[in-house]
Amino acid sequence: MGLDALLDAFLSVLNGGSLTFLMAGVLLGLTFGVIPGLGGTTALALLIPVTYTLDPLSAMYLAGGVMGATSFGGSISAILLNTPGTAPNAATCFDGYPLARQGKAGMAIGASATASALGGLIGLFTLLLFIPVAREVVLSFGSSEFFLLTVLGLAAIAVSIKGKLLRGLIAACIGLLLAFTGANQFTGETRFTGGINYLWEGIPLVPALTGLFAISQMIELALKGGSVADDATVKEAKNMRIKGVSEGVFAVFKHWPVLLRGSLIGTVIGAIPGLGGTVASFLSYSSTAQTAKDRDTFGKGNIKGVIAPEAANNAKDGGSLIPTVAFGIPGSAETAVFLGILVLHGIEPGPQILLQNEREVYGLIVALTVSAIAASVLGLIFARLLVLITRIDVNIVVPVVVTLSLTGVYVLEGRMADVAVATIIGIFGYLMIRFDYPRLTLVIAFVLGEIAERSYHQVRLISDGNVIEYMLGRPISVILIIATIVTFFLPAMRKLPWRRMVGRAI
Amino acid sequence: MKKFLTTGATAVALVTAGAAHAEFPMDDNITFVIPYSPGGGFDTIVRQFAPAMERAMGTTVVPENISGAGGARGGQSVHRADPDGYTIGVYNIPGLTVNEVLGKDQGFKLDEVTWLANLAVATYALAVAADSGINSVEDLCALDQPAKMSDTGATSTAAVTTRITFGILGCDIVDVTGYAGSNDAMIAVISGEVNATIKPITSLAKYLDGDGGTGDMKLILTLTTEEAVPGVPTATDIGHPELAKFTLNRVIGGPPGMPAEVVSALEEGLRAASEDPEVTAWAEGAGVELEFVNAADTTALMNNLSSFYQQYKDLAAVAE
CATH class of the missing domain: 3.40.190.10 (Periplasmic binding protein-like II)
Structure with a gap:
């Protein structure tokens, strides 16, 4: 099913005008991706009024171009400046930035470009396989599975913080506190808002993450001075940067299980509405870091730590179309905007979307595929040039990044309060860096906290209070419970004398 | 001297105000506030109506998304604007009505809004x-x-x-x-x-x-x-x-105290837009039920709605 339509879409994209829209989308996506604070959702939201005058298919090419390119763009700033360009790239910082500091930025960008392109392709291929059963997939994920997935995510993070358990938990609690700000979905009452109606809808994600990662990192860099790459490594790295990029490309093929796992995690998480790229890339990173034999080198510049999140990040776009083709509902913020564009053109997205709007859906899939590859090729071509950013004096980098990212935060909703949130959280984030508290656990708790609370209350109401009984009656829930338990006991099992056996089994 | 200045200023103000009324809606763009982000139901209907209003009224209509606080923030920004007809907005009705009945402070009162029209109903x-x-x-x-x-x-x-x-x-x-x-x-x-x-x-x-x-x-x-x-x-x-x-309405309003001739010009522009072939064709495809209601009837509808929810205030509140 649909193969003819897919071929048609591929052929039609090669005809003149469509390619122009697609490439315009790719360039826009890369640019918005690179700039911290500006992401795919911002780019698409700004584009909506523009697409009004286009026909639906051209609008899809433009949107697909943007969607496919932003996440790779965002990994560039994550690697070079330790500042994720978009929220899901945060996980790429952990190993990407240490690589850049060691003068291996070219290798990291090469790996990220390749993992992004291949991850995107695997995600879309999985989507095509899933289309016939998309309905069942969506229906089998209910409130119970949502809740357990958030628990799994929180558990994975809890065990991934090495040696800083208490600090990690403190940061996570602050994350939960931030997540619970705003209206309670069950009583309608507002919490922790201090009478400010800006906070009714909670602390917005993009300004918070921009503050926590971009602003705080810029404060850190500004206070330290110099440039991102160490002076010593800059001199050493002369040879490295020439062959670095292709080394990164080959690393992805060498570590293909990491690529595959990342892509699958990305697709599955993408398919679940409300979880999104940030969760996908963190889960992919933490599961790779935990099960790797050389797990001690993660966080110090392990190339697998770049491959895993970037593969997941791009694969999630394919996955997020699964609920769209099954029920016409969005699987991510980007697909929500995509459906908005259809509504604007007088098309009501519904469960029949694949039958009634085949051209637009396949147009988007083709655009995503071409975009993921085009963005990576562009990235590889310019990688050597981009690496020079790490040699620029931070006194030039910092003002530029701060201005661009705060502007981006303002542009998204046009609210000055968002800029204030980014600034306050930015200062807080710097204090966390300064006193060695992990920002990762805060982010994960912040992203997952609200979904966890909401879905727990739903399960409680649906099951008439017999939460555990209800969960045990659902096969996917049982699998998730087992996965959570394994995650918790994995570090303990490794310490036991028979750890080699366990290591092999996992 | 001071008196002279004041008189002068008043005269200038009167002349410009007079000119604005005579010229409405020709000397500025009309800003159409949408209280939610781009891509949703409120955004879509405004972006469909805006070009049709432009055709009908011969001026430029600029949709502006001001989202937040369950649609209250968009309403507030319309409320603060000058009542010269150059700022209007779509309101989250009955969402705002219910919140008001339940005693939530939304930064403005719905009965102060100058209601212009109802465009659609679900x-x-x-x-x-x-x-x-x-x-x-x-x-x-x-x-x-x-x-x-x-x-x-x-x-x-x-x-x-x-x-x-x-x-x-x-x-x-x-x-x-x-x-x-x-x-x-x-x-x-x-x-x-x-x-x-x-x-x-x-x-x-x-x-x-x-x-x-x-x-x-x-x-x-x-x-x-x-x-x-x-x-x-x-x-x-x-x-x-x-x-x-119980219905879901797409109601258009403006700041308190808009002059009658501006209200009727906007009302007429919105009515013409609701009959525009492009708008009706879009509504057909998107499953939107267009139902134009004029300014006077919309005002009555809003008061009616408020007393209706007031009557069921206890049921509307969330049980603990």
Whole structure:
């Protein structure tokens, strides 16, 4: 099913005008991706009024171009400046930035470009396989599975913080506190808002993450001075940067299980509405870091730590179309905007979307595929040039990044309060860096906290209070419970004398 | 000297004000405030109407998204604007009405708004899974456990409608709120997580039998006085015609104290836009029920709505 339509879409994209829209989308996506604070959702939201005058298919090419390119763009700033360009790239910082500091930025960008392109392709291929059963997939994920997935995510993070358990938990609690700000979905009452109606809808994600990662990192860099790459490594790295990029490309093929796992995690998480790229890339990173034999080198510049999140990040776009083709509902913020564009053109997205709007859906899939590859090729071509950013004096980098990212935060909703949130959280984030508290656990708790609370209350109401009984009656829930338990006991099992056996089994 | 200056300033102000009235809407762009982000229902209808208004009124209409606080922030910014007709907005009705009745401070009072028109209306229906064996409201209320319903936020219009409706019917329910969107709430009915949901008929259509729908759900009641869907009982049929008061409106208003001639110019522009062939063709395709109501009738409708919700204030509030 649909193969003819897919071929048609591929052929039609090669005809003149469509390619122009697609490439315009790719360039826009890369640019918005690179700039911290500006992401795919911002780019698409700004584009909506523009697409009004286009026909639906051209609008899809433009949107697909943007969607496919932003996440790779965002990994560039994550690697070079330790500042994720978009929220899901945060996980790429952990190993990407240490690589850049060691003068291996070219290798990291090469790996990220390749993992992004291949991850995107695997995600879309999985989507095509899933289309016939998309309905069942969506229906089998209910409130119970949502809740357990958030628990799994929180558990994975809890065990991934090495040696800083208490600090990690403190940061996570602050994350939960931030997540619970705003209206309670069950009583309608507002919490922790201090009478400010800006906070009714909670602390917005993009300004918070921009503050926590971009602003705080810029404060850190500004206070330290110099440039991102160490002076010593800059001199050493002369040879490295020439062959670095292709080394990164080959690393992805060498570590293909990491690529595959990342892509699958990305697709599955993408398919679940409300979880999104940030969760996908963190889960992919933490599961790779935990099960790797050389797990001690993660966080110090392990190339697998770049491959895993970037593969997941791009694969999630394919996955997020699964609920769209099954029920016409969005699987991510980007697909929500995509459906908005259809509504604007007088098309009501519904469960029949694949039958009634085949051209637009396949147009988007083709655009995503071409975009993921085009963005990576562009990235590889310019990688050597981009690496020079790490040699620029931070006194030039910092003002530029701060201005661009705060502007981006303002542009998204046009609210000055968002800029204030980014600034306050930015200062807080710097204090966390300064006193060695992990920002990762805060982010994960912040992203997952609200979904966890909401879905727990739903399960409680649906099951008439017999939460555990209800969960045990659902096969996917049982699998998730087992996965959570394994995650918790994995570090303990490794310490036991028979750890080699366990290591092999996992 | 001071007096002279004041007189001069007043004269200038009078001349410019006079000119503005005479020229409306020619000497500036009209800003059309949308209280939600781009891509949603409010955004879409405004972006469809804006070009049609431009054709009808010969001026430029600029949609501006000011989202936040459940639509209150967009309303506030219209409220603060000069009442010269160059700033108007679409309002989240009855969401804002319900919040106001429940005593939430939204930064402005709805009865101070200059109402201009109502553009569209959506009517509600009660839906269950097609294979559920529930065929009527009685069946739903006679389950072993109180029936479970699905909704987005606890203060969303559909959730308030659900609580008041079943309160009036004297039927015990559990409203499971917190679904990410109304589509997710409907899918919860299809997957069997909950028993039923009250949603706009146009949103439910895609899951019903026939006309491009999937047939996953069926209707057991429409909140209307006249038959809206063949074979489905109405609110009147079950003896509660007051339930037909629950509708979802796209109401347009402006700042307090707009001059009458500006109101009628905008009212006329909006009316012409609602008959524009491009707008009607879009509404047909997107399943939007256009229903133009003039300024005077919209004002009456808003007052009416406010007293209606005031009457059911206790049922509208979220039970702990």
